Amino acid sequence: MKVMLRVMAALGGLLLLFSAAGGAPADSPSEDLRWPVTVRETTITGSPRRVVSLSPAMTASLIELGFAGRLAGVSDSCILPDALGEIERCGSALLPDTAAILALQPDLVVASTDLPAALTGPLQEAGIPLLVIRRAADFDGILDNYRALATAMQGEEQGERIAEQLEYFAQQTLSYLNDAVSRSVAEGTSAVYLRKMPFIIATGDTLEGSWLTDLGLVNQAQEFEGWDYPLEAEPDLNPNYIFCDRSVTLEALQSSDYYRRTSAVTNLRVIPLDGQQFEQQSPRMFLVWEEAVRTAFPEAFDGVERPSIVLPMEPPPAPEPEPESWWESLFGH
Incomplete structure (x- = not known):
């Protein structure tokens, strides 16, 4: 709250x-x-x-x-x-x-x-x-x-x-996040945005999927379309980070045969956010995304000054x- x-x-x-x-x-x-x-x-x-x-x-x-x-x-x-x-x-x-x-x-x-x-x-x-x-x-x-x-x-x-x-506000916010994270994460670091269990995941043709790649991350659903991650690709699903709607709980992921052994879950790199803001596309979604990214990669923002968003x-x-x-x-x- x-x-x-x-x-x-x-x-x-x-x-x-x-x-x-x-x-x-x-x-x-x-x-x-x-x-x-x-x-x-x-x-x-x-x-x-x-x-x-x-x-x-x-x-x-x-x-x-x-x-x-x-x-x-x-x-x-x-x-x-x-x-x-x-x-x-x-x-x-x-x-x-x-x-x-x-x-x-x-x-x-x-x-x-x-x-x-x-x-x-x-x-x-x-x-x-x-x-x-x-x-x-x-x-x-x-x-x-x-x-x-x-x-x-x-x-x-x-x-x-x-x-x-x-x-200006949106571009400054996204550039600030993308620059900070892309400089700090190791090459090949992967992530997904899970909207709903089990496989409603942001694919390469979605805005949310593009925001993952803009951070310098590998979107493990990049090659698919329409929020449809196929069941047959599940053996390859092993992201280092899982961004997810807050309706998806860590406990649910830990009890899921699809996710419990993933790097993100075993290392507790699960970042919930208010997915409704992405559905509604209101200006608040940029700040919701900022909060999630800063939570996932706090070290990336050490000594980084947040830019002014007032033009x-x-x-x-x-x-x-x-x-x-x-x-x-x-x-x-």
């Missing part, structure tokens, strides 16, 4: 950059030159103050980008910080509660997948824009998703500024101020 709060606090400090600067919104919508804006074929005519999110991933990103105060409704499966209190539940992307969503009178509905016609039709009739931002396949796609969401919430110019800051911007951004942001409420900034 302490680790997660520290991770959230770090992101909060980064993203408060966007709300700390001055600048008041225009007196009337007609004077606000940021709108309308088109994001992935969806036209948004004004600043969305009431947003319904039917995607846990979009909800997480909206919160971490500082827009928690604009959430009017979320899906039944969205996990919210206690500090946000109760927010209207609106079903799921597959079975949305159309009546509940329309009753909230949202300015914008966001999702990560196509929604059924039973909802899209009424949204269109009510003039409520629907923005679909799908899960990205790679690093560049993740950054494009951040840009799209920030643009939808703040307009093109400010959306670009937020995306620029997040790109100076001139002129500073001037987003619409929130009455009291979630970050301010939770961390007392």
Whole structure:
């Protein structure tokens, strides 16, 4: 819990950059030159103050980008910080509660997948824009998703500024980890990222698999695809390190015929992490990855100074101020 709060606090400090600067919104919508804006074929005519999110991933990103105060409704499966209190539940992307969503009178509905016609039709009739931002396949796609969401919430110019800051933050964090570890590990050191027992493992075509190789490690699932490590390759599975979702316990690995004799398990080099952050691809996942890597290779960071992740911007951004942001409420900034 302490680790997660520290991770959230770090992101909060980064993203408060966007709300700390001055600048008041225009007196009337007609004077606000940021709108309308088109994001992935969806036209948004004004600043969305009431947003319904039917995607846990979009909800997480909206919160971490500082827009928690604009959430009017979320899906039944969205996990919210206690500090946000109760927010209207609106079903799921597959079975949305159309009546509940329309009753909230949202300015914008966001999702990560196509929604059924039973909802899209009424949204269109009510003039409520629907923005679909799908899960990205790679690093560049993740950054494009951040840009799209920030643009939808703040307009093109400010959306670009937020995306620029997040790109710098992500690149600096990953470069810092990759440089430190690749210099210190022995050649041929191997690892896997185990999402679920027994063989849902990050293969060479996945983002998580590429992050292992970027550290200078040999991903033992590199030659396979689609998170599918074949049973017939199990005799060759002997990683020096196992990164795994926290649902995979050391005890489970120690009792598994597939893993108990591996180098990682016998030497207790098993590093659990919150795999849900990788599924959601919210900005917090970079800090979750940093925590895991530093835990696995503490000696690699001896005497290594962590780089600044705040990108100076001139002129500073001037987003619409929130009455009291979630970050301010939770961390007392």
